[in-house]
Amino acid sequence: KNQVEQSPQSLIILEGKNCTLQCNYTVSPFSNLRWYKQDTGRGPVSLTIMTFSENTKSNGRYTATLDADTKQSSLHITASQLSDSASYICVVSIFTTSGTYKYIFGTGTRLKVLA
Amino acid sequence: NAGVTQTPKFQVLKTGQSMTLQCAQDMNHNSMYWYRQDPGMGLRLIYYSASEGTTDKGEVPNGYNVSRLNKREFSLRLESAAPSQTSVYFCASGVREFPHEQYFGPGTRLTVT
Numbered sequence: 471k472n473q474v475e476q477s478p479q480s481l482i483i484l485e486g487k488n489c490t491l492q493c494n495y496t497v498s499p500f501s502n503l504r505w506y507k508q509d510t511g512r513g514p515v516s517l518t519i520m521t522f523s524e525n526t527k528s529n530g531r532y533t534a535t536l537d538a539d540t541k542q543s544s545l546h547i548t549a550s551q552l553s554d555s556a557s558y559i560c561v562v563s564i565f566t567t568s569g570t571y572k573y574i575f576g577t578g579t580r581l582k583v584l585a
Numbered sequence: 586n587a588g589v590t591q592t593p594k595f596q597v598l599k600t601g602q603s604m605t606l607q608c609a610q611d612m613n614h615n616s617m618y619w620y621r622q623d624p625g626m627g628l629r630l631i632y633y634s635a636s637e638g639t640t641d642k643g644e645v646p647n648g649y650n651v652s653r654l655n656k657r658e659f660s661l662r663l664e665s666a667a668p669s670q671t672s673v674y675f676c677a678s679g680v681r682e683f684p685h686e687q688y689f690g691p692g693t694r695l696t697v698t
Contacts, residue, residue: 513691513692570641575627
């Protein structure tokens with residue numbers, strides 16, 4: 471069964487600290503993996519996207535890594551800011567036999583950054 | 586350039602009532618999607634439209650219907666609302682070409698009593 475699991479479910483850190491969020495997937499055939507940031511009451515916004523051949527991708531203070539062999543990804547946030555408080559969602563896409571893309575969403579990690 | 590817009594933002598329905606959620610995008614995308622988001626669960630696909638004139642069922646289509654009115658607009662209809670349809674609904678649009686990016690609307694919070 472295609473699944474995307476994220477850990478931890480929630481995380482509280484102090485402003486300025488770093489943190490790492492985890493994503494494990496059992497999805498096949500894998501097309502690409504992306505991380506979204508979802509602020510409370512808003513829709514998800516894309517942070518990074520990686521294909522199976524990419525190991526790392528950065529977007530400012532956000533760095534995503536991908537190990538396609540172990541089917542694991544992580545999102546590292548450096549020097550956290552209050553505005554980083556949000557849910558972070560890992561999404562894996564697969565290319566279906568009907569020629570369309572299917573997206574498998576994780577349940578997200580809720581991050582709270584305290585002053 | 587508004588991106589993806591959804592109306593209404595909030596709605597309360599009684600069991601058995603019907604309503605239509607509206608979605609529009611101004612990015613000239615071919616693909617549009619309707620998802621629902623429930624606590625403790627990932628976003629689940631209700632219906633999608635790969636192009637104008639086509640619609641297909643997603644993971645949880647029961648109790649919903651959709652209309653791809655034109656390239657810009659994709660509506661979701663609840664014919665007879667049930668409490669199990671209480672959720673936050675997101676519309677998204679996207680491109681077929683790599684990286685197959687999806688852009689989400691702000692969501693509609695629906696409560697069915």
